[in-house]
Amino acid sequence: MNSTVAIHAEGLSKQYRIGSRRDSYSTLRETIMEAVQAPFKRASSLLRGEAYGAAGLKETIWALKDVSFEVSQGEVVGIIGRNGAGKSTLLKILSRITEPSEGFAEVRGRVGSLLEVGTGFHPELTGRENIYLNGAILGMHRYEIERKFDEMVAFAEVEKFIDTPVKHYSSGMYLRLAFAVAAHLEPEILLVDEVLAVGDIKFQEKCLGKMNEVATEGRTVLFVSHNMAAARQLCQTGIVLEHGRVAHQGTIDSAIAYYTQENNPVSTASFVDTRQVTNRSGIGGGRIVSVAFANGAGLPDTLFGIGEPFSVTMNIELEQSLDVSLEAGVEIRKLDGTQLVNLRSDSESTLFPLEGGEKQIAIRVHVAGLPLYPGIYVVEPWFCQRQGRRVDHVHNACFITMETRGVFASERFIQPNRGVLLANSRWEKAAFEPVDTAAASRVEAQ
Amino acid sequence: MGTIAEKQQGLAPADIPVRAAHTFVIRPTHGWVSLKLGEMWAYRELLYFLTWRDIKVRYKQTILGMIWAVIQPFMTMVVFSLFFGGLAGVPSDGVPYPVFSFAALVPWSFFATAMTQSSNSLVGAANLIKKVYFPRLVVPISSVVSPLVDFALAFAVLIGMIVFFSVVPTMTQIVWEPGTLEIGFVPAVSAIPITANVIWLPFFLALAFMTALAVGLWLSAMNVQFRDVHYMVPFLTQFWMFATPIAYPASLITNNIARMIYSLNPMVGVVEGFRWALLGTDTQPGPMIVVSTLAALALLIGGAFYFRRMEKTFADVV
Numbered sequence: 001m002n003s004t005v006a007i008h009a010e011g012l013s014k015q016y017r018i019g020s021r022r023d024s025y026s027t028l029r030e031t032i033m034e035a036v037q038a039p040f041k042r043a044s045s046l047l048r049g050e051a052y053g054a055a056g057l058k059e060t061i062w063a064l065k066d067v068s069f070e071v072s073q074g075e076v077v078g079i080i081g082r083n084g085a086g087k088s089t090l091l092k093i094l095s096r097i098t099e100p101s102e103g104f105a106e107v108r109g110r111v112g113s114l115l116e117v118g119t120g121f122h123p124e125l126t127g128r129e130n131i132y133l134n135g136a137i138l139g140m141h142r143y144e145i146e147r148k149f150d151e152m153v154a155f156a157e158v159e160k161f162i163d164t165p166v167k168h169y170s171s172g173m174y175l176r177l178a179f180a181v182a183a184h185l186e187p188e189i190l191l192v193d194e195v196l197a198v199g200d201i202k203f204q205e206k207c208l209g210k211m212n213e214v215a216t217e218g219r220t221v222l223f224v225s226h227n228m229a230a231a232r233q234l235c236q237t238g239i240v241l242e243h244g245r246v247a248h249q250g251t252i253d254s255a256i257a258y259y260t261q262e263n264n265p266v267s268t269a270s271f272v273d274t275r276q277v278t279n280r281s282g283i284g285g286g287r288i289v290s291v292a293f294a295n296g297a298g299l300p301d302t303l304f305g306i307g308e309p310f311s312v313t314m315n316i317e318l319e320q321s322l323d324v325s326l327e328a329g330v331e332i333r334k335l336d337g338t339q340l341v342n343l344r345s346d347s348e349s350t351l352f353p354l355e356g357g358e359k360q361i362a363i364r365v366h367v368a369g370l371p372l373y374p375g376i377y378v379v380e381p382w383f384c385q386r387q388g389r390r391v392d393h394v395h396n397a398c399f400i401t402m403e404t405r406g407v408f409a410s411e412r413f414i415q416p417n418r419g420v421l422l423a424n425s426r427w428e429k430a431a432f433e434p435v436d437t438a439a440a441s442r443v444e445a446q
Numbered sequence: 447m448g449t450i451a452e453k454q455q456g457l458a459p460a461d462i463p464v465r466a467a468h469t470f471v472i473r474p475t476h477g478w479v480s481l482k483l484g485e486m487w488a489y490r491e492l493l494y495f496l497t498w499r500d501i502k503v504r505y506k507q508t509i510l511g512m513i514w515a516v517i518q519p520f521m522t523m524v525v526f527s528l529f530f531g532g533l534a535g536v537p538s539d540g541v542p543y544p545v546f547s548f549a550a551l552v553p554w555s556f557f558a559t560a561m562t563q564s565s566n567s568l569v570g571a572a573n574l575i576k577k578v579y580f581p582r583l584v585v586p587i588s589s590v591v592s593p594l595v596d597f598a599l600a601f602a603v604l605i606g607m608i609v610f611f612s613v614v615p616t617m618t619q620i621v622w623e624p625g626t627l628e629i630g631f632v633p634a635v636s637a638i639p640i641t642a643n644v645i646w647l648p649f650f651l652a653l654a655f656m657t658a659l660a661v662g663l664w665l666s667a668m669n670v671q672f673r674d675v676h677y678m679v680p681f682l683t684q685f686w687m688f689a690t691p692i693a694y695p696a697s698l699i700t701n702n703i704a705r706m707i708y709s710l711n712p713m714v715g716v717v718e719g720f721r722w723a724l725l726g727t728d729t730q731p732g733p734m735i736v737v738s739t740l741a742a743l744a745l746l747i748g749g750a751f752y753f754r755r756m757e758k759t760f761a762d763v764v
Contacts, residue, residue, distance in 0.1 A: 096579040097575075097577070097578065097579050097761045098762055100473065103474075104472060104473035105471070106471050109468070109469075111579075113577075113579065116577045119577045119578055120574050122503055129502070132495060133498075141491060
């Protein structure tokens with residue numbers, strides 16, 4: 001193994017045994033019969049030496065299959081993938097919590113894992129006592145904990161309550177303390193699983209800042225996240241897992257691009273049939289059956305220049321004729337889910353009354369032009385009854401592409417992922433103002 | 447050269463061997479695996495903290511607190527003294543029955559608590575096991591160590607009782623005449639001699655510790671897969687108590703071969719040892735203690751290997 005390699009994994013696989021699906025028992029008699037027979041069945045399979053068979057776990061799944069990769073020392077790697085893709089299993093194997101079923105991994109350096117904050121916290125113990133306990137559980141030595149004790153308490157902002165049992169803490173204080181201990185762990189290799197998804201926004205930002213600090217200290221970090229923005233901010237490279245296999249490996253940008261494309265098969269069609277889309281929300285009673293895009297000239301298109309006008313049309317079918325008015329909206333998001341634009345018909349005081357019991361209606365919005373950076377964006381249409389809750393909202397199904405052309409002249413500096421918004425700007429040379437006089441003149445002006 | 451290395455280690459406490467950069471290989475294990483006792487040593491601080499937590503938390507939110515550690519064996523002693531010593535007239539090797547039974551109940555309570563706690567320890571620590579790596583052996587061991595505090599308290603009471611029955615040898619005792627319900631006054635038995643045998647006490651305590659840990663290792667590992675263990679332990683404790691000479695003396699068994707078979711129960715050696723060392727009962731427990739020790743060792747070594755073999759499934763199954 002090369003000396004600069006921190007983790008070398010080859011063919012890692014993990015098989016889990018899961019219970020076979022049972023028939024739902026229709027009668028009480030069957031339920032009781034099954035309950036009586038079960039111990040004998042289990043005992044007999046135990047005698048035959050099937051350890052798991054005894055627990056009724058016969059079917060197996062591969063949570064991880066043939067996963068091979070290398071991580072260099074100091075590399076910050078984002079591991080991304082959908083739920084159940086094997087991300088957590090991979091971290092559990094690397095942190096030695098569970099054994100692989102096949103394959104091997106060589107790990108160089110002390111490993112610290114943060115699969116969950118607050119592991120081993122005891123409600124009856126005080127904040128101080130829990131810091132020591134939790135630190136020891138995470139593998140810190142007592143002198144290490146002592147050295148960083150004040151820092152942890154300050155980070156968690158619980159100075160006043162440090163000698164209070166944590167059962168009296170608010171959930172926010174509890175999480176902050178838990179994260180503070182974990183964040184001060186100083187292993188050579190840090191495995192982090194979704195721990196940033198705790199607390200309020202302000203604290204999440206603080207956590208992200210702390211993780212950033214760790215990442216820039218030259219430690220090797222494996223970071224599992226669903227938060228693409230956080231992953232992009234922290235990581236240099238990325239590994240995409242799909243159904244327990246490595247689907248993509250490369251720079252974090254390429255990994256995120258791969259992941260978002262795989263998970264949102266981007267349709268470039270200007271007419272999208274949304275009837276089969278399962279990712280939708282709303283109270284029901286009607287749905288958006290299709291969405292159409294057109295350019296400023298009214299021609300079907302999904303490729304628009306920056307700042308160029310376009311239109312979105314949603315075709316709606318109601319389950320029964322209603323004598324009400326509809327309102328509609330269109331949200332435009334980045335692929336990682338960040339909402340950028342929220343267009344609403346009610347903000348333009350436009351209503352769509354349903355006349356003569358019609359059950360089908362089309363609503364179109366003309367967008368004058370969006371100053372968005374080049375890239376692919378999600379368009380999510382929704383509609384509701386007047387001032388009511390959303391009837392249908394189609395997520396992650398319709399896309400538009402902003403191309404590197406349009407009203408902004410200098411295309412050279414406008415590249416994907418260098419920003420979110422563009423603005424019209426004018427540049428000129430101004431007169432230099434010394435600090436003192438400038439301050440004085442401003443005060444006078446007031 | 448060695449001294450330089452040592453000095454450097456002394457200067458940089460952060461670099462104690464475990465923490466130094468090292469490479470380890472993760473691969474599937476099959477069959478029997480080594481005990482990795484070296485790693486256990488590296489994690490001794492965790493053992494300390496888990497034990498400390500157990501002790502700290504056990505009697506939280508109780509009024510009587512640590513007194514509970516004494517109440518349980520003491521009340522059992524009172525009940526035994528009334529029914530077995532008094533009503534049934536069970537012999538007590540020439541020692542006042544209350545001391546006779548309490549000298550056995552103190553190590554027994556330790557054993558019973560330690561065994562019950564360690565059997566449930568892994569399931570109780572499921573959250574830890576699923577989220578953090580550490581040698582799993584730490585969990586049952588710490589739950590056998592923490593009842594030692596209770597033992598110390600109960601033991602102090604036992605010493606008090608021995609002193610009481612020794613210092614006041616002429617005091618009359620109130621006892622039930624065996625087999626009747628009449629209360630009579632009889633002269634107390636003579637003073638309890640303190641002999642040099644007491645130096646053996648730590649050994650007998652260690653034997654009780656080993657036995658509790660051995661059973662705890664087997665049962666906690668099984669409990670992960672089969673929660674039947676949880677329901678089995680109370681019965682086991684009850685039966686085991688009757689198979690141990692607590693309410694009655696082992697000297698009731700006179701056949702030598704029967705005695706040896708009897709002492710395959712390691713707690714027989716522990717209890718007879720305690721009585722021999724503290725109360726000076728002259729029951730020649732030597733051979734029984736040897737048999738008990740061997741039985742405990744076999745149980746412990748088997749348990750440790752069984753535990754390690756099952757360990758890899760803990761995080762997945764618990």
